[in-house]
Amino acid sequence: MGSFRSSAPDLNDRDRGLFADFMVGGKQQKPRRPSSTIQKCAFGEGCRKVVISKNLGNVPMPKPSDFCDIRSPNGGWWDCCAHHQCDADGCYAPRKYNVLKGRHFIYCPKHKCIREGCERSHPSWQQYCTTHTCVKPDCGVIVEGDEKLCARHMKCAYNSCPSNRIRKDGEYQPFCSRHSACATTQCTRDKKAGSEFCTLHTCPMSDCTKRCIGDHFYCSDHICESDMCRNPRTFYLESQNVVLTRYCPIHECRKPSCHLSARNQTYGYCRAHNCEVPSCNNLKMIDPDSYPPLTMCRK
Structure with missing residues (x-):
């Protein structure tokens, strides 16, 4: 073998x-x-x-x-050299080519924001970067162009207006260009915040947003009720509440705590407190023990 x-x-x-x-x-x-x-x-x-x-x-x-x-x-x-790799951690895919600029982005198509021309990467839970995400809390929808709000949050706040809000000094206004203007006829000024009218046509009293009466300075709630008067009404405190009177200081009774109209409309007293002499604007004499009641002043 x-x-x-x-x-x-x-x-x-x-x-x-x-x-x-x-x-x-x-x-x-x-x-x-x-x-x-x-x-x-x-x-x-x-x-x-x-x-x-x-x-x-x-x-x-x-x-x-x-x-x-x-x-x-x-x-x-x-896939490619370190100089042309995607910049995302752990990714070695080639960067996406920017046809418009003739050079590469720093991320591959998978990690680059889907907005054309955007150089940024996106979070793992969406396909667009935070710059192109609506800034409204809990929204997360992509925005158009250089806007900061998505299409839904861009809409004018006036009823069902389909137009977009306008931006002023970088800040979004509540309304579109048509509804941002004062509601007064032929007025093109911007609305005052919280009012339908501009500052010139809005009553200047605190927290009031109503329109001034005609060419007057105050609205119907705050202007003196005396004819042709342009002054604001007086007010007083009652149980920590502000109560408006009907007249301004000139046309209101001068008697403390009395808010009736002055008798002759010229900074005097009301009929209950004014001397009954027609040409006198002095306060009546008050004597609780007098009978009949006094109707004239000391003079």
Whole structure:
């Protein structure tokens, strides 16, 4: 019986190489037919360099040899070189190319904000960056152009007006251009905050938003009821509440705590407190023990 050595088949050079790899634990490599092709750099529109690459078979990801010498990384296990990788942590995909500017963004299509031309990345829970997100709390909808509000929050606050709000000094106003103007006919001034009218046509009394009467300075609630008077009414406190009277200081009775109209409308007393002499504006004499009651002043 012959020995194992003498009975083993002869190995050619190829088989000897495979056997040697097997004995040392090496991995058997599939043979590939080397061939060279001339093509553009696989980096895309951003690179116009020509590369000579070897066809190493069908590989799903781009091969290092498909990139020019500038864009091929050492080892070649990611898509492109560090200079052209997506800037997002852990991403090695090529950056998206900006056709309009002729250069690359710093993020790949997956991590770049979907707004065309935007250079920023987006949070993981949405496809657009925070700059292009509506600033209204709990909204999170994408905005148009350079707006800060989404289409829903951009609408004019006047009833069902479909127009968008206007911005003044960078701040959104409650109304559109048509409803931001004073409601007074032919007035083009901006409305006063909380009022339908501009500052000129809004009553100046505290917390009042009503329109002034005609060309007067106050509204019907605050103007003196005396004919042709333009002055504001007086007011007094009653149980911590502000109570308006009907007249201004000139046309109200001068007697403390009396708020009736002065008899002759010229800074005097009401009929109950004014001397009954027609030409006198003095206060009547008051004597509780007098009978009949006094009707004239000391004079």
